[in-house]
Amino acid sequence: MNRPAAFARWYGAGPLNLLALLASFALTGYAVQRLVADEPLKVVIWFVGAAVAHDLVLLPLYSIADLSARSVLSRRREPVPAGRWINYVRVPAFLSGLLLLAWFPLILRLSEPYEGATGLSIDVYLGRWLAITGVLFAASAVALAFRLRRARHGRSSEPPPEAGQET
Numbered sequence: 742m743n744r745p746a747a748f749a750r751w752y753g754a755g756p757l758n759l760l761a762l763l764a765s766f767a768l769t770g771y772a773v774q775r776l777v778a779d780e781p782l783k784v785v786i787w788f789v790g791a792a793v794a795h796d797l798v799l800l801p802l803y804s805i806a807d808l809s810a811r812s813v814l815s816r817r818r819e820p821v822p823a824g825r826w827i828n829y830v831r832v833p834a835f836l837s838g839l840l841l842l843a844w845f846p847l848i849l850r851l852s853e854p855y856e857g858a859t860g861l862s863i864d865v866y867l868g869r870w871l872a873i874t875g876v877l878f879a880a881s882a883v884a885l886a887f888r889l890r891r892a893r894h895g896r897s898s899e900p901p902p903e904a905g906q907e908t
Contacts, residue, residue: 847863
């Protein structure tokens with residue numbers, strides 16, 4: 742019997758996948774050990790707070806935003822092809838939200854000691870975040886326009902998604 746095929750049947754993926762998974766667990770364990778060693782209570786409070794904030798605040802917000810985008814674009818006279826088009830909105834919104842989440846104290850000018858400690862101004866972060874967000878959405882719109890153009894002219898390697906198809 743072929744050992745790699747038997748392993749893949751037993752595990753569900755190849756040995757490289759298992760190796761990568763074990764390496765990621767080791768790295769995560771090291772990071773948790775380093776964090777918990779200094780201030781375990783703060784880490785637990787942060788983790789629980791992040792889970793509660795995501796599940797009770799962020800998940801409903803981005804679910805409503807996603808449903809709103811689908812509703813608005815599905816009511817157009819010339820509808821956008823259903824299916825994967827929503828990812829051209831989701832990806833830049835996700836990346837922009839991730840940047841906002843990581844840098845919100847500086848973007849919203851809530852970080853008082855930052856300028857005194859570093860000598861750098863916090864006045865530029867809002868403008869730069871808005872510029873990055875604009876570039877992300879513009880690049881996504883250009884990519885969608887190219888995809889729709891290829892689909893109309895029959896040059897697409899993949900067929901355009903059918904109405905009602907989901908990803």
